Amino acid sequence: MEKTNKSLKKTLIAFIIFLIVVGIWKPLALVYGIQRGGLYSLIGLPLALILGIVGILNLAHGDFLTLGLYIGYIFFNSWSIDPLISMAPLFFILFGLGMVIYSILIRRVLKAGHLNQLLLTFGISMIIIELIKIIWTTRPRSVYTSYASSSVTLGNMSIGMYEFIYPAMAIAVLVILQLFLKKTRLGQAASAVGQNPKGAEIVGINTNVVYLVVFSIAFGIIGVAASVMLPRTPVFPLSGNPYTLKSFALVAMAGLGNLNGILIGGITLGVAEAIVQSIPGYEGWSDVVFFGILIAVILLNAYRRPES
Amino acid sequence: MLEIRNLNVKYGKIQVIWDFSIDIKSGEAVGLFGPNGAGKTTLINAIIGLVKPESGKIIFENKSLVGLETHKIIRAGIAVVPQERELFPFMTVEENLRLGSAYIPVAKNRVEENLEFVFTIFPILKERRKQKAGTLSGGQQRMLAIGRGLMANPKFLILDEPSLGLQPSLVIELFQKLKEIKKTGMSIFLTEQNVKQGLKIIDRGYVIENGRIVMDDSSINLAKSEYIQKSYLGV
Ligand SMILES: Nc1ncnc2c1ncn2[C@@H]1O[C@H](COP(=O)(O)OP(=O)(O)O)[C@@H](O)[C@H]1O
Ligand SMILES: [Mg+2]
DSSP: OHHHHHHHHHHHHHHHHHHHHHHHHOHHHHHHHHHHHHHHHHHHHHHHHIIIIIOOOOTTHHHHHHHHHHHHHHHHHHHOOOHHHHHHHHHHHHHHHHHHHIIIIIHHHTTSOHHHHHHHHHHHHHHHHHHHHHHHOSOOBOOOOGGGGOEEEETTEEEESGGGHHHHHHHHHHHHHHHHHHHSHHHHHHHHHHHOHHHHHHTTOOHHHHHHHHHHHHHHHHHHHHHHHGGGSOBOTTSSTHHHHHHHHHHHHHOTTOHHHHHHHHHHHHHHHHHHHHSTTOGGGHHHHHHHHHHHHHHHHHHHOTTO | OEEEEEEEEEETTEEEEEEEEEEEOTTOEEEEEOOTTSSHHHHHHHHTTSSOOSEEEEEETTEEOTTOOHHHHHHTTEEEEOTTOOOOTTSBHHHHHHHHHHTOTTTTTOHHHHHHHHHHHOHHHHHTTTSBGGGSOHHHHHHHHHHHHHTTOOSEEEEEOTTTTOOHHHHHHHHHHHHHHHHTTOEEEEEESOHHHHHHHOSEEEEEETTEEEEEEEHHHHHHOHHHHHHTSOO
16 A cells, blocks of 8 residues: 555656646647647546456447547537537436447457457447448538637637636546545445456445446446537547547556546646647657657556566 | 255366265354365355356255356355455455445444454454555455455355465464354354364364265264374374
8 A cells, every 4th residue: 555655646746747847848738738638538537447347448439439429419410409518418328328238248248358358349349430431421520619619818829728628527527436436335346346356246246237337337428528529529430439549548558447547647648749749840740659658658567566 | 054965067078076965054164175176166166156057956045046146145145255365455454344244235234343343353454454455464365355254244154265375373373263253153164175273163074075075074073084184184
């Protein structure tokens, strides 16, 4: 405990120093980075939840995000419902979709080994993308809201205001999730299952119910993320797809079961990307930096914890 | 209380338990002795629904357990202290213990008194109650696993090789504690390779070799038996 507390403190201090240094050096990159990193974290949290507790790496994660974007688009286009209002129905629609996907597909591969699980979720990803192409074609769509393009000018910098909703929502979702896991009976059961599923059954926890609920909650959060993104994101069949890999990168960086680490890692990577993009001529390098930092952190963790 | 009739268990094609029958009465402490690989853990896993038997009956208080999910079997009043302990490593000692009661109908409203009881038997757990389970020593983890089992107010407590991996002085201490637990009237089913210590707390015992019962008798007779003395007590 001592040790993990200390290393958490060290990580936090390093994180804050990093933010301060960037803030002095490139304040605009800091702001953009926090905004973008907030989005990465918000989208990464549900993947982390499913991977950490249900033990499934969902390769269709980003495609369910795309699906959420389309559903939000329909709410807006057909019934003129603002994305920030359709967030509530979207949470429940995706929650329900999570229940269905878990019950008819995921439940069957829980004991089937990692390769089968990856193949299944990869297949789901393909099916969603193709279905979207059939139903909505590949034409990009977008949602216009007046508030999404508001900005403030500070000195000679112009900063988009709407994007601050990403880190704000990421923090809100994280806090609610932590309260759920620590304070509710079902959440405590979920924590127990995440640490030791066999041990959980042995204390009388119905692991199947826990898996179902956690999977569905994670999907609900994907719905929330989709709503929040919608005002600033073009909607097309692959809009969400790249976020699967980015979310997985965050979990690999934070370590399994470390939800707070998703926020810290997401913002670190977001800021690093923003710095690269602020250097003229190097904009295209941001993915290289993203995965470069990821690999560095994983190696560092492996070095710090040689016993595990 | 627990009745097993003609149980056969296989892993794939390999049969591990052969035509196994035992009876355990309420309030009794029964031992199952046998060498490594004899099938003791497999038998326990079959009782608590972690492996499906090929054939045979497992009946607990007139109710068949075969085919029930593990958590239902546990909620029916059976607690198990697994050989591998199966704790929650990133939770504190106290959180582990509380989880032992939280999901059991008869125990969930008795958490505080159960904690008190566990802490009187294992004072070390009280001292360490804010420490993460994963940072405890092997012996302390074993005690925590037993404590967590007791938190469920079980009618029937299964212990799978509690002495495994403990240094000899701790083994003696542990069996002292088990004696105290036995005095509460709980039925106990204990597997052991350490027959000498095991015999001290049981009323009756079975010997299992290669998945079959080769002997069953009272603890006094087992202790006297030439076969036990030669094969297990090294006399
Ligand atoms: N999950 C498993 N799959 C296949 N064989 C197993 C498995 N678990 C145990 N066995 C085999 O079953 C036999 C009995 O093992 P076990 O029940 O663990 O014995 P014990 O607890 O008496 O040491 C051993 O030969 C062991 O190798
Ligand atoms: Mg064993």
